[in-house]
Amino acid sequence: MKKILLLVGFLSYTFSIAQSIKSPSEFLGYELGSAFSRHHEVVDYYKYLAATLPDQVQLVEYGKTNERRPLLLAYVSTAENIKNLENIRTEHLKNTVGQGSPDKAIVWLSYNVHGNESVSTEASMQTIYELLTNRKSLLENTVVIIDPCINPDGRDRYVNWYNENKNTPYNVDPNSKEHNEGWLSGRANHYMFDLNRDWAWLTQVESQQRLKVYNTWLPHVHVDFHEQGVDAPYYFAPAAEPYHEVITNFQRDFQVTIGKNHAKYFDKNGWFYFTKEVFDLFYPSYGDTYPLYNGAIGMTYEQGGSGRAGLGVLTRIGDTLTLKDRIAHHFTTGVSTVEVAAGNAQKLNDEFKKFYTDKNHKYKSFILNGHPNKLNALTKLLDLHQIEYGYATNASIKGFEYSSGKIKNLKTNEQSLVISTDQTKGTLAHVLFEPNAKLSDSLTYDITAWSLPYAYGLEAIASETKVNSTINNRTNVNPKSSISEDTYAYLSDWNSMQDARFLADLLKEGIKVRFTQKPFSLDGKKYGRGSLIITKSDNRNKKDFTSTLERIALKNQTALTPTSTGFVDKGNDFGSSSVSMIKKPKVAVLSGAPTSTLQFGEIWHFFEQQLQYPVTVLHDSKLYATDLEGYDVLVLPDGWYGSFLNSDKQKELKKWVKDGGKLIAMGGAINGLEGKDGFAVKTKEVKKDTTKTVALQTYDESEREGIKNLITGAIFKTKVDPTNPLAYGYSDSYFTLKLGSDSFDYLKDGTVAYLEKNTTPVAGFAGSEAKKQIAETMVFGVENYGRGQVVYMVDNPLFRGFWENGKLFFVNALFMVN
Structure with missing residues (x-):
């Protein structure tokens, strides 16, 4: 009896804590939507929730931005689920190999990828508060992962600019300065990169750090919260055509299911919205498509507003759009998404397993030949995506040849890279490597081609049969043994960005470098145009020349070929006018x-x-x-x-x-x-054919004609x-x-x-x-x-x-x- 009373007391205590946590407005000291929160204030609120409800909120810093702001994830669920969080994750991932039996839905909500689309971070605070209080029943069979701000540098750039330039009280006139950002807007990150187009290419530190964690979860549902023009109604799923052909029927249908649930709430409130227009699902590097190609229900939600809206702005039809309105809309779709996922947890798990086990891609293998530096650059990207690869043997493989667009044979060797679609990340690999993705509609929101063999300058074949491969632990050439005090010159090829970084480091260190404008041969090896020539005589006044050269070569994994003479076997000698000094340019x-x-x-x-x-x-x-x-x-x-x-x-x-x-x-x-x-x-200038008559077209046809x-x-x-x-x-x-x-x-x-x-x-x-x-x-x-x-x-x-x-x-x- 005593144990029962203690349990009741504990539950009552836990309930009272949940009921007594501060709302965002109470914690921040101003009404949510009456001001823009700086990133550190948002971080403080999430830290407060994690400290107050540690059994329901787990806060993890997964990285930092270029400007050293923290990148955070909040794991939100019931106390029992948080206690078993690691077991839930591992059981879920077993589904990717057809072995799991999970029963929880994993929902990942990403906010503020574009810094001046600033409402979503505000909405994230209201959303997590709602899930921990009024809608906590949704967490019983759901783990919600919230990234409150993907782009803190861009967000703070916008928020600081707005706070410096706004009227008090705010002015709804769209001509007012507070509605017109300057050249350096808050949309992009520190380096002015659009993070919503970097999911596949991973050029930015935010993307790289986020994907490490994303790959440890591979959620069932991922939502990317955005804003669009001030006058646009709210947009939510289902998306517009074109859909990439690898997107499953279930992924299509579940977007409709979620969209109808959103519509129920928007209809009740009299809010305007649209679906199936503008925002398609094709380009692989978005926050909706990349998750789709990894088995999730990936979606973009777009609220009217962006950097033009401020705290309130007059729309074209004379309505006033406020930050509070924008928060309400994103808050509604966020909670509605969790609601649908919670009610369909088993279905999401079943279909997620099918996505990973029922693959039937046209191409079973992609085989690539090329310069080792280029192959290495590609494998670094594959490693970040956890796409598996191997190496071929001496053989001849038949398939679609990228360079000619025809069916041909490719001779392979132990350095030929092989990527199979028969792997966990096979669908993603197919999308990134296929020669020409099929378009169901030519009206698209972004680029329509990206195939990695073209992007990396590699010779490639797409094969409709599986090509066997083995792991080849290739070792890079260690240039240390090539460096000698007695060498006349050191030679290096010029083929890749790895070579370019080597040259840049040499110039920064004050080492003089020449390059050849004509091909030549020396000691049985051919050197092409641009090959680097680093002579001892050019650098005789350079202190520690050989040790510096050795260090730079090792850093860049550059193979240097020593030579004892400038007298070439074929071509022009090193003293020729066709061999020029490279200037260190400012x-x-x-x-x-x-x-x-x-x-x-x-x-x-x-x-x-x-x-x-x-x-x-x-x-x-x-x-x-x-x-x-x-x-x-x-x-x-x-x-x-x-x-x-x-x-x-x-x-x-x-x-x-x-x-x-x-x-x-x-x-x-x-x-x-x-x-x-x-x-x-x-x-x-293209001369127009004046003999042709102008064909009349309807208003609807004009967009297609364009x-x-x-x-x-x-x-x-x-x-x-x-x-x-x-x-x-x-x-x-x-x-x-x-x-x-x-x-x-x-x-x-x-x-x-x-x-x-x-x-x-x-x-x-x-x-x-x-x-x-x-x-x-x-x-x-x-x-x-x-x-x-x-x-x-x-x-x-x-x-x-x-x-x-x-x-x-x-x-x-x-x-x-x-």
């Missing part, structure tokens, strides 16, 4: 209003985190020759330069280039240079001049990811990569008129101008940081073009 990149924040971020991240070479960020007010003195290279990111590059700036920029500067113009920056006296670049002029991220095979320094390390062809139909005529001299007359993409969608527009146009080119050069990059080789095979073009523009 590089600047333009930032500010005329540039795209996202492409500026790609360049900034490339220098600091990928190449690891110093770069100066110049504000747009500094684009004058006097400010450019002392810089060897200026990078103009993609953007909108029309009014910015006025006659005075043009004159100053031309003078700087003519005096020996190197200008790298990317995307829209080329338009800003075009037509200005002295620069040769020119937009291609896609004829679009290229939605398609892959094209280009021709390359490998003798040009911009193309050192490349063969005579290159697969480029084209993001639009902007096109420029061939340069008279210096067209390096280009499209020929037939412009059908090897993967992805391109409209019929767009294909005509880009036919016979330049992709990359170099123009000599006075003592300097202008490098034109029509396509973006640094796009989202994942197009690995394009990056050497950019490096060549920095170091080889002179």
Whole structure:
């Protein structure tokens, strides 16, 4: 009897704690929705909940951002489930190999991936409070994982900006400053990367750290909370076409089930919403598609608002949209999602098991050959995704050849990489490697091609039969044994980003490096254009030359070949004019209003985190020759330069280039240079056929007609001049990811990569008129101008940081073009 009384007392005590926890408003000291919470205040509330209800809330810091803000996950459930959390997780993961018998639903809610879509973090606090109080019955057979803020750096950038610029009280006039962020908006992370497009490519620290934890859970349901334009009603599942063909019928149907449950609450409140439009399920690197390709019900929820909304804003129809309204909507769909999952736990478990055990993909194996550095770069990405791979034997494999688009044979050896779709992550592997994903609808929200063999510049075959492979513990060449005081020079190949990082480190350490502009042979080995030559005589005044070289080679796993002579077997000797010294360039990149924040971020991240070479960020007010003195290279990111590059700036920029500067113009920056006296670049003009009559079309047909002029991220095979320094390390062809139909005529001299007359993409969608527009146009080119050069990059080789095979073009523009 005493034990029963003690138990009743304990339950009563636990219940009273649950009832007495502070709401977000009570804890923060202001009504939720009346102000934006800074990230540290949100963290404090989650810490408070975990300390007050440790048996129901487990708080884990899974990483830190570039600006050292913590990344958190809150595990929320009943006391019994939290106590057995590890057993629940492991039993759930057994389902991926068809062995588990779990009975709990795992729901993962991700908030604020875009920093200035700031309502969702506020809503997360109200959601966790509701689950711990009024709706705690939903937790009995559900584990809810809450990431309150995926992008703390972007969120605080927006919140701090808003708090500095808002009216008091807030002003609903959309023209007020508080509704108009500047160039450096809060949407992206520290490096101006869109984290919602980085799930598959994992270029950012937030994505890398998050995926480590995500892979330990692989939830049944994942929701990514967003905001859209101020005037848009709320969007929730089901999504729009195209759906990728690997998405199962159950995943489609359950989106409908969840959507109908949301609609029930929205209808009751008279709130407007839409489904099955705009937001599709195709591109694999979103917060809804990536979970789908890993067996979850992945969904995006979009609330009207974003950085324009502030605490309240007037909409086009004269309504006022407040932060409190936005919180209410995201809170409702969040709890509704948990409600549906809780009521369908067994079904979710059964279908999750089917997803992983009922695979029937067209391609059973992907086999890749290529330079070891490129293969190593790819395997690093596969490791992050926990995609298994092995190595082939000496054989000949038949399948779809990526480079030709035909069925051919590929000769393999023990270095050939094999990725099978007969593995736990087989569906994800199929999506990332398939040659050309099938489109059910050409109207899409993002790029339509991404196949990794093209992105990494590898020779590949997709086989419809399973290819046997073995684990090959390859060891990297240790350059230590190659270093000697008696060596005349050290030689290194030039093929990959690994080689580029090696060069960057040498230059930073003050080691002088030459490169060859012509192929040569020495001691029975062939060296291609761009190969690095590091001579003892060039570095005779460098203290600790050999030990520094050895350390840098070891760090970059670079194989150095020593030679005792500069007299080559075939080609030009090391003293020839075709062997040039590489200058250590001082590089600047333009930032500010005329540039795209996202492409500026790609360049900034490339220098600091990928190449690891110093770069100066110049504000747009500094684009004058006097400010450019002392810089060897200026990078103009993609953007909108029309009014910015006025006659005075043009004159100053031309003078700087003519005096020996190197200008790298990317995307829209080329338009800003075009037509200005002295620069040769020119937009291609397509003559219209005036003999054709204009076909009338309905209003509904006009949108479909418009896609004829679009290229939605398609892959094209280009021709390359490998003798040009911009193309050192490349063969005579290159697969480029084209993001639009902007096109420029061939340069008279210096067209390096280009499209020929037939412009059908090897993967992805391109409209019929767009294909005509880009036919016979330049992709990359170099123009000599006075003592300097202008490098034109029509396509973006640094796009989202994942197009690995394009990056050497950019490096060549920095170091080889002179």
